[in-house]
Amino acid sequence: MTSRLSEPPTHLSLGIDFGTSGARAIVIDPDCCVRAEVKSAFAEVDPAERASVWKTTLFELIGDLPIDVRAQLTQIAINGTSSTILLCNAQGEPLHPAVLYNETCDPEDLDLLDAIVPLGHTVLSASSSLAKFLTLSRQTDFSDAHALMHQADWLAYQLHGCLGISDYHNSLKLGYDPAIETYPDWFQDEQLRFLLPLLPRVIAPGTPIAPVQPAIAQRFDLPPHCQICAGTTDSIAAFLASGASYPGEAVTSLGSTLVLKLLSQTRIDQAQYGIYSHRFGQQWLVGGASNTGGAVLQQYFSTAELASLSALIDPQVVSPLDYYPLLKPGERFPINDPDLQPRLQPRPDQPAAFLHGLLESLARIEAQGYRLLQEQGATPVTQIYTAGGGAQNLTWQAIRQRYLQASIKEPRHRQAAYGTALLAARGCKLMG
Numbered sequence: 001m002t003s004r005l006s007e008p009p010t011h012l013s014l015g016i017d018f019g020t021s022g023a024r025a026i027v028i029d030p031d032c033c034v035r036a037e038v039k040s041a042f043a044e045v046d047p048a049e050r051a052s053v054w055k056t057t058l059f060e061l062i063g064d065l066p067i068d069v070r071a072q073l074t075q076i077a078i079n080g081t082s083s084t085i086l087l088c089n090a091q092g093e094p095l096h097p098a099v100l101y102n103e104t105c106d107p108e109d110l111d112l113l114d115a116i117v118p119l120g121h122t123v124l125s126a127s128s129s130l131a132k133f134l135t136l137s138r139q140t141d142f143s144d145a146h147a148l149m150h151q152a153d154w155l156a157y158q159l160h161g162c163l164g165i166s167d168y169h170n171s172l173k174l175g176y177d178p179a180i181e182t183y184p185d186w187f188q189d190e191q192l193r194f195l196l197p198l199l200p201r202v203i204a205p206g207t208p209i210a211p212v213q214p215a216i217a218q219r220f221d222l223p224p225h226c227q228i229c230a231g232t233t234d235s236i237a238a239f240l241a242s243g244a245s246y247p248g249e250a251v252t253s254l255g256s257t258l259v260l261k262l263l264s265q266t267r268i269d270q271a272q273y274g275i276y277s278h279r280f281g282q283q284w285l286v287g288g289a290s291n292t293g294g295a296v297l298q299q300y301f302s303t304a305e306l307a308s309l310s311a312l313i314d315p316q317v318v319s320p321l322d323y324y325p326l327l328k329p330g331e332r333f334p335i336n337d338p339d340l341q342p343r344l345q346p347r348p349d350q351p352a353a354f355l356h357g358l359l360e361s362l363a364r365i366e367a368q369g370y371r372l373l374q375e376q377g378a379t380p381v382t383q384i385y386t387a388g389g390g391a392q393n394l395t396w397q398a399i400r401q402r403y404l405q406a407s408i409k410e411p412r413h414r415q416a417a418y419g420t421a422l423l424a425a426r427g428c429k430l431m432g
C-alpha cells in the first residue's frame, strides 16, 4: 500500500477490479500516478454467498484505503467479470445465487435464441448473460423481479443507490447493441418481451451515475460529491491499463482465464467461434474469452511453485505435451463448445515438465485465438501487451513469443484496477 500523507488536497480516482480470484483497488492522482492500492483474495464460497462476499469485499477495500486518500476521492468506478449476472428485486436484493461468467444456460434457451437472434450474435453463446437470464426465468419466481444486473452494476449500485443502470461493455452479452445505443428489435419477440421492463438503462463506461450515497460517504469519509461512475469488464479494464490505443494493439489477460482483446477498425461478431466486439470509442475491441488460463495452473501449483518451477524451464525448448487445459468441460473461445472436454494427459512425473506442457499449450491456444481474430477480418496484430497474474512469468512470455507473430511489449500497468481508475478519472473519452 502506498500513500503520500499531508499532500495538498487533490482529485483522486478509485478503480476497483472484481476478478475471479479476488478484488483489487487502485487510486490514482490527476497525473495518473498510483497513490494507494489494496487487494483481497476470495475464498471458495457457496454460490448463495457470492453477492454478499462481493459486497463485504467492496466495503473492506474502500475502508482499507488511507483516510487521507478516501477524503480526496472524487470518482469511483468498478469493473467485474463479464456475463456474471444477478436478478434483483426493487430493493436491489438478489433473487437467486449470482451466476458466474463461465456458467452456462440450459441448451433449450440457446435453441430459443437461435430461432430469434441473427446468426453470429454475441448472445448466441451458452455463457451469454441473456441466455443465462432465460434459464433463470424458468428457475426463479420473476414476480418480484425488478432489474437484470451484472456484477459491476450491482456493486456500483451499493454505492450510488440507483437501480437498473449498466454500461455498454457489461451489457453487450445481455444483447444491448452499442453501435445503435439501444436494444435490438428482436427483443420485441413474444418469447423475450417479458424481459424488457427488467433491462438496465445503458450508458457509456466511465459516465458519472450519481454521487455516493450520503450514508456511504459518511461511513468511509468520502467527499459527498464523490461521483460513482459506470464501469466496464475486467478484460477491458486490463486493456485500458496497458496504454494500448492504436488499431492492431492487443492485450492478453493471463488471469484465471485467458482473454484476448485486439483493437480493430472493423467489428467482428462470430458467436460460433466465441468472437465478439466491444465498442471502444469509434473503434472495436475484438476478442474472446477462453475458459483456459491461470485457474487451471492454480489447480496443480501454488503461486510460489509457478514461479520456482518456471525458473527450471528452458522456454526455447518446445514441450511435446499437447493439452487443452480446462477445469471442467466447456470452452467459449477460440472453440465455442459447452461440451469440450479437458485434455491434461499424459502427465509427466516431473512437475516442471508438466508445467512446461501447460504453459506451452496455453501459448498455442492464445496464438490460435489471435490467428482466428485476424482470419475473421480484425485489424492485423502489431503488438501485444500482457495483463493479469500470469504477466509476471517471463518464462511463459518467452514461450508465448515463439508462437505469436507480434512482439510482446511491457504494458503501462498490468492490473485491471488501474485501467478502471483511469476510466473513473477520464470517463469514456479515455477510449477516444
Ligand SMILES: Nc1ncnc2c1ncn2[C@@H]1O[C@H](COP(=O)(O)OP(=O)(O)O)[C@@H](O)[C@H]1O
Binding pocket: 018, 019, 020, 021, 022, 234, 254, 255, 256, 257, 293, 294, 295, 296, 297, 298, 303, 306, 307, 310, 387, 388, 389, 390, 391, 392, 393, 396
Ligand atoms: N508466476 C506465475 N506464472 C503463471 N501464472 C501465474 C503466476 N502467478 C500467478 N499466476 C496466475 O495468475 C492468476 C490470477 O491472476 P489475476 O489477474 O489475479 O486473475 P483474476 O483477476 O482472473 O482472478 C492465477 O490463476 C495464477 O494461476
Ligand SMILES: O=C(CO)[C@H](O)[C@H](O)COP(=O)(O)O
Binding pocket: 020, 080, 081, 082, 083, 101, 169, 233, 234, 235, 236, 255, 256, 257, 258, 259, 287, 288, 289, 290
Ligand atoms: O473470462 C472472464 C473473467 O475474467 C470474463 O468473461 C471476461 O470479463 C471476458 O469478458 P469480456 O470480453 O466481455 O471482458
